Every structure is written in C-alpha cells, then in structure tokens.
Amino acid sequence: MSINYLLLTRFLLILVVIGSAFIVGGIIIALCGGNALLAFYWLFQGAFTPMLIPETLVRATPLLLISEGLVVAFSARMWNIGAEGQFYMGGISAAIFCIIFKYFTIPMQPIALLLAGLSGALWALAPSILKVRYGINEIITTLMLNYIAMYFVSYLLQGPFRDPVSMFPETESIPLHLQIPVVVGGTRLHLGVVFSFFVIVPVTYYFLERTNYGLRIKILGSSSRVAQYSKIHCDKVMIQSMLISGFLAGLAGGIEVLAVQHKMRLELSPSYCQYGYTGIAVALLSYLNPILTMFISIFIGGLINGSMTMHRMASIPVGMANIIQSLIIVFILIGYYVEDKLSWRILERLRRK
Amino acid sequence: MEDSGEVEEEMNDVVFGLIYSSISLATPILLVSIIELIVEKGGVLNLSIEGSMLIGAFSAFMVAYYTDNLIYASITAAFSGLLLCLLFAFLTIALALDQMVTGIALNLLALGVTSYLYRASFGWYVSPIPPHIEKTIATLEIPVLSKIPLIGELLFNHIPHTYIAFIMVFICWFLFKTDLGLKIRAIGEDPEIAEALGINVNVLRYILLLVEGAIAGISGSLLSIAYYNMFLDNMTSGRGYVAIALIILARWNPLLLLPAVYFFNFVDVLQLRIQASGLAWFPYQFSLMLPYLFTILALFIMGRRVRGPSSLAKPYKKLR
Numbered sequence: 001m002s003i004n005y006l007l008l009t010r011f012l013l014i015l016v017v018i019g020s021a022f023i024v025g026g027i028i029i030a031l032c033g034g035n036a037l038l039a040f041y042w043l044f045q046g047a048f049t050p051m052l053i054p055e056t057l058v059r060a061t062p063l064l065l066i067s068e069g070l071v072v073a074f075s076a077r078m079w080n081i082g083a084e085g086q087f088y089m090g091g092i093s094a095a096i097f098c099i100i101f102k103y104f105t106i107p108m109q110p111i112a113l114l115l116a117g118l119s120g121a122l123w124a125l126a127p128s129i130l131k132v133r134y135g136i137n138e139i140i141t142t143l144m145l146n147y148i149a150m151y152f153v154s155y156l157l158q159g160p161f162r163d164p165v166s167m168f169p170e171t172e173s174i175p176l177h178l179q180i181p182v183v184v185g186g187t188r189l190h191l192g193v194v195f196s197f198f199v200i201v202p203v204t205y206y207f208l209e210r211t212n213y214g215l216r217i218k219i220l221g222s223s224s225r226v227a228q229y230s231k232i233h234c235d236k237v238m239i240q241s242m243l244i245s246g247f248l249a250g251l252a253g254g255i256e257v258l259a260v261q262h263k264m265r266l267e268l269s270p271s272y273c274q275y276g277y278t279g280i281a282v283a284l285l286s287y288l289n290p291i292l293t294m295f296i297s298i299f300i301g302g303l304i305n306g307s308m309t310m311h312r313m314a315s316i317p318v319g320m321a322n323i324i325q326s327l328i329i330v331f332i333l334i335g336y337y338v339e340d341k342l343s344w345r346i347l348e349r350l351r352r353k
Numbered sequence: 354m355e356d357s358g359e360v361e362e363e364m365n366d367v368v369f370g371l372i373y374s375s376i377s378l379a380t381p382i383l384l385v386s387i388i389e390l391i392v393e394k395g396g397v398l399n400l401s402i403e404g405s406m407l408i409g410a411f412s413a414f415m416v417a418y419y420t421d422n423l424i425y426a427s428i429t430a431a432f433s434g435l436l437l438c439l440l441f442a443f444l445t446i447a448l449a450l451d452q453m454v455t456g457i458a459l460n461l462l463a464l465g466v467t468s469y470l471y472r473a474s475f476g477w478y479v480s481p482i483p484p485h486i487e488k489t490i491a492t493l494e495i496p497v498l499s500k501i502p503l504i505g506e507l508l509f510n511h512i513p514h515t516y517i518a519f520i521m522v523f524i525c526w527f528l529f530k531t532d533l534g535l536k537i538r539a540i541g542e543d544p545e546i547a548e549a550l551g552i553n554v555n556v557l558r559y560i561l562l563l564v565e566g567a568i569a570g571i572s573g574s575l576l577s578i579a580y581y582n583m584f585l586d587n588m589t590s591g592r593g594y595v596a597i598a599l600i601i602l603a604r605w606n607p608l609l610l611l612p613a614v615y616f617f618n619f620v621d622v623l624q625l626r627i628q629a630s631g632l633a634w635f636p637y638q639f640s641l642m643l644p645y646l647f648t649i650l651a652l653f654i655m656g657r658r659v660r661g662p663s664s665l666a667k668p669y670k671k672l673r
Contacts, residue, residue, distance in 0.1 A: 033473075147642070155638035280454070285454070319469030329457075
C-alpha cells in the first residue's frame with residue numbers, strides 16, 4: 001500500500017511542479033503587460049490538442065533519441081555535452097549521402113541513417129579516447145566540438161553543398177524516394193517517430209536494465225573501483241557508452257533531415273529548442289530511466305510547440321519558450337528534492353514504528 | 354627602400370593591434386574565470402556564469418540606454434548577475450540540486466529572459482540599426498606608465514577592468530596562501546570534514562557564489578557597454594563555458610590561468626584578423642573554429658590527468 005501512496009504523492013508533486021512553473025511564467029508575462037491566461041490557452045492548444053499531438057511527437061523524436069543516448073552515456077558517468085554537435089554531423093552526412101545518390105531510385109534511407117549515426121559516433125569518439133587514454137575532461141572537449149561541428153556544417157552549407165537556387169545557406173531538397181515516409185496522412189507523423197518510440201525506447205530499456213552489458217555500465221557509473229574489482233574493462237565500456245550516445249544523436253539528426261526538414265539547414269536545431277542541450281535536461285530529469293525519458297521528451301516537445309503557438313497567436317516573444325522550459329526544469333528538480341525529503345520522512349516514520 | 358619601410362611599419366601596426374586587442378578583449382573571460390576558479394576550489398561548478406554574464410550585458414545596456422550613466426549601468430549589471438547566482442546558490446546549496454542541470458537550466462532562463470525583455474521593450478521587429486548607446490566605458494591611461502613608448506601604450510591604456518582583472522589574478526594566488534584560502538580549499542576537497550572542523554560550508558559557498566555573480570554580471574556588461582554599444586541575443590556566446598574550459602587548462606592554478614586566457618584570446622583575435630584580411634581561399638568558418646581547436650589541442654598537450662577539487666560539482670547534504 002505504501003507504494004501506492006508514493007506513486008500518488010509523486011503524481012501530485014508533478015502537478016504542483018508544473019503548475020508552479022506556469023504561475024511564475026504567467027507572472028513574468030503579466031509584468032510585461034501581456035495576458036497570461038490567453039498565452040497559456042494558446043500554449044496548451046499548440047501542444048496537446050488532438051490535432052496537434054502528431055506535431056508534438058515529431059518534435060519529441062529528436063529529443064527522445066538524443067536523451068536515450070545520453071541516458072546510456074551518463075549511466076557510465078561519461079558527461080557527453082556534445083549531442084548538439086553529433087546531431088549536426090549526423091544531419092549533414094545524411095543529407096550529403098542523399099544528394100550524392102539522388103539518382104538511384106532504390107530506397108536507401110537505412111544506409112543514410114546508418115551513416116548519420118556513424119558520423120555522430122565518430123564525433124563522440126575523439127572526446128572518449130581523449131578521456132580514457134589521457135584523462136582529459138570530456139565535458140570540455142565535447143562542448144568545444146559542438147562549436148567546431150557548427151562552424152564545419154556552416155562551411156559545408158555555404159560552400160560546397162549550398163543549394164545554388166536557395167537564398168539561405170541550406171542544401172538542395174532530398175528527392176521524395178529518399179525521404180522517410182509519413183505514416184498518418186495529413187500529418188507529419190513519420191516512420192522515424194514510430195521507430196524511435198517503439199524500437200529505440202524498448203531496446204534501450206532492455207539493454208540497460210536486462211542485459212549483462214547494461215549492468216556493467218551501471219556498475220561502472222556507480223563506482224569505478226567496484227568496476228575494477230569485478231573485472232570490467234572500464235575503458236572499453238566508457239568508450240562504447242559514449243559511442244552509443246553519439247550514434248543515437250547522429251541518428252536523430254539523420255531522421256530530422258530525411259523526415260522533417262527534407263534538407264540540411266543551419267537551424268536544424270533552432271535557437272528556441274537546441275535539441276542537444278535540451279536533451280541533457282531530459283536525460284537528467286528522467287533520473288536516467290529510459291521509459292521516463294519517453295514521457296518527459298513528449299512533454300518538453302509539446303511545451304516547445306505550444307510556446308511557438310503562443311508566440312504566433314498571443315504575440316509573446318519567442319524567449320518565453322526558453323523561460324518556461326527552464327522554469328519547468330528547475331521546478332522538476334525542486335520536485336525531486338521535495339520527493340526525496342518526503343520519502344525520507346516516511347521511512348523515518350516507518351522505522352520508528 | 355621606402356616601400357619596404359612602409360611595409361615594416363604596417364606589420365608593426367598589425368602586430369601591435371593584435372597584442373593590444375588580445376589583452377583588451379581577454380578581460381571579461383579573465384575576470385570570470387578567476388572568480389570561477391575560486392568557486393570551483395570551494396567545490397561548486399557554476400555553469401550559470403554564462404547566464405549571469407548575459408543578464409549583466411543586457412541590464413547594463415538597458416540602464417545605459419535610458420539613463421546614459423555607465424556607473425549606474427555597471428552597478429545594475431553587478432546586481433542582476435548577483436541575483437541569478439543567488440538563485441543558483443539557493444537551488445544548489447539549500448536544496449542540494451544537481452549543479453550541472455541547474456546551471457544549464459538557469460542559462461536557458463537567462464537566454465529567454467534577456468531576449469524576451471529586449472523584444473518586449475524595443476518591439477518584435479528591430480530596425481536595421483539596432484538600438485545603441487552613445488558612449489561606452491572609456492580607457493583609463495595610467496599617468497606616468499602610459500608614457501613609456503610602445504609598452505606604455507600596450508599595457509597601460511585599457512579600461513579599468515583590465516587592470517583590476519590582472520591584479521585579481523595575483524590576489525587570487527595570494528588568497529590560497531591565507532587562512533581563508535585554506536578554508537575554501539577544505540570545503541572543496543571534503544565538506545564533511547571541513548564542517549566537522551567548524552567551517553560553515555554553506556555560508557562560505559553562498560558568499561563565494563554571490564561575489565561571483567556580481568563579477569560575472571560586470572564582466573558581461575563589458576560586452577554591451579565597453580566593446581560594443583548595443584545588445585545582441587545570446588551576446589556572450591559561450592564565453593562562460595570557455596572560462597570553465599580554461600580553468601581546467603590552467604589546472605586550477607591562478608598563475609597558469611593568465612597565460613591560458615591570453616593564449617585563447619590571442620587565437621581568437623588572430624582569427625578575427627584572418628577574417629578581416631579577406632583571405633578568400635580560407636573559409637571564415639575555419640578561422641572561427643580555431644580558438645576551440647586550440648583549446649582542445651592545448652588540453653591534449655598540457656591537460657593530461659589533471660585532477661580538480663575532489664568534491665567539485667557534488668551536492669553537499671548536511672547529515673540529517
């Protein structure tokens with residue numbers, strides 16, 4: 001029975017947390033002379049009306065893939081901050097592959113996606129080797145590689161692979177037969193969404209919770225000394241966990257290019273929701289639990305879409321999206337703190353009895 | 354013969370400009386990285402300095418725009434940077450939340466708040482010429498020293514903050530020789546033992562973070578009211594993160610921080626010059642990459658197996 005109480009308090013806490021984030025956001029809007037109620041009406045309209053739920057899922061997909069990867073890396077205590085760069089490298093290599101092979105009318109999406117994942121993994125390889133071989137802090141190297149990837153992609157988009165017809169730095173459109181098909185007509189809900197939610201999530205869960213290998217990652221993450229005693233090859237596991245996270249981030253980039261944008265653009269990860277950085281928050285907020293990650297990325301995806309609707313319909317500047325996102329993250333963290341305190345108190349009471 | 358003389362003079366000018374601006378533009382990162390170094394020695398990894406700098410840049414610009422008073426602007430910048438760090442301190446010390454996530458979240462908050470308020474006060478479509486202020490922080494010539502030929506102009510003709518930053522490096526170095534410095538190191542290495550020895554870990558960390566917030570706010574304000582005369586979205590563009598990288602590069606040693614910061618800025622200024630010189634065959638994106646590439650390279654050469662303070666970024670919970 002006590003477990004049910006815990007679940008109930010957890011659920012109530014989540015409601016309180018989200019409610020208080022919105023109250024603070026509303027106060028900010030009201031202080032700037034906006035109509036907070038109207039703004040939030042549009043926020044929910046944009047996020048969770050039945051019509052727009054496919055859009056929310058489409059938005060959540062890159063977040064989900066990136067954060068699933070980060071869950072693996074963070075479980076092994078590899079702080080990969082470079083998902084943003086890995087995402088971009090995946091996107092650009094998928095786009096380049098499709099442009100080079102655009103005259104082959106056979107479906108080659110899997111190869112393009114594999115290539116995207118591999119280039120993401122490649123972008124994560126250097127920091128992990130530097131970390132394992134030379135003990136160089138991976139937070140810094142992955143962060144620096146984000147900037148390098150951005151500038152590299154910007155070079156490719158303004159130089160060799162720029163669409164000569166377009167006004168913007170972007171590649172030419174990917175031909176229809178190389179795009180990832182849409183599943184439900186009239187929406188943008190594509191096969192990649194289905195794949196991520198129904199294949200990647202269970203596989204990650206199974207991998208981390210049920211296999212020997214996942215256990216090794218977890219032992220390594222809990223304490224490297226224990227890992228050494230239990231004869232786990234720390235270096236190998238660390239590098240592999242980083243490669244998995246790079247692969248998934250690259251895959252996310254490839255799917256975003258082939259299914260949503262249909263071309264590589266500089267704003268593949270727009271400034272109001274930088275997938276790579278938001279993914280870090282999603283992974284950590286879900287307590288590194290692959291299933292919880294799914295729900296949190298759907299929620300954050302809806303929030304991003306909703307704040308865009310809010311921006312269009314209630315003319316609230318885009319910055320509000322960032323504000324609400326950050327408030328939610330902070331309040332979820334506070335929620336965990338309160339939950340921790342509460343469960344500790346419950347334990348104390350049980351002990352006294 | 355005359356031609357070669359002219360070329361030589363031009364070369365001298367270029368080299369002079371290069372060194373002068375790398376000293377001058379290094380100030381914000383230097384200021385922030387020194388105080389962040391002290392805070393990290395105290396066991397707190399504060400990523401939100403990026404956000405503090407951004408908020409400082411924004412609020413300083415706003416005050417300077419409406420009052421034309423740069424002193425008020427600097428004070429506001431310090432205060433608003435302090436507010437964000439106070440929030441960070443509350444969340445990570447009082448509630449013992451994860452320092453990295455909190456830092457990232459607060460940076461997102463700062464990015465949102467500044468771009469939101471900027472649009473809310475100047476309108477959604479900013480005219481081709483963004484709003485700008487008339488005067489910026491002036492350079493302060495040090496009376497006698499600046500008259501020394503070449504060196505005087507190079508070293509003693511900067512904004513006041515540059516001298517302060519330079520002096521702070523040595524104060525910081527000296528700090529760790531004192532009692533207070535020992536206490537800071539103690540709470541960064543093992544807060545439980547420090548607490549047992551009678552140091553109030555949380556109060557000391559609060560004080561450090563508040564000072565850091567004020568300094569980060571001021572150093573961010575240099576971007577909008579000293580180097581440029583306007584505010585741009587995400588103006589700090591990762592300078593706070595770079596500061597944290599440079600601390601690792603300097604192995605948490607204040608004296609090594611000085612060459613690390615100036616080295617990074619020299620490469621940064623160099624890449625700006627490469628861009629400006631218009632070498633057509635060299636894409637500007639590659640020169641933009643240079644500072645980041647060089648940081649990784651420098652870490653590879655000098656930063657192997659560096660160990661930071663033991664309790665860095667670990668939430669400290671008092672025994673209940």
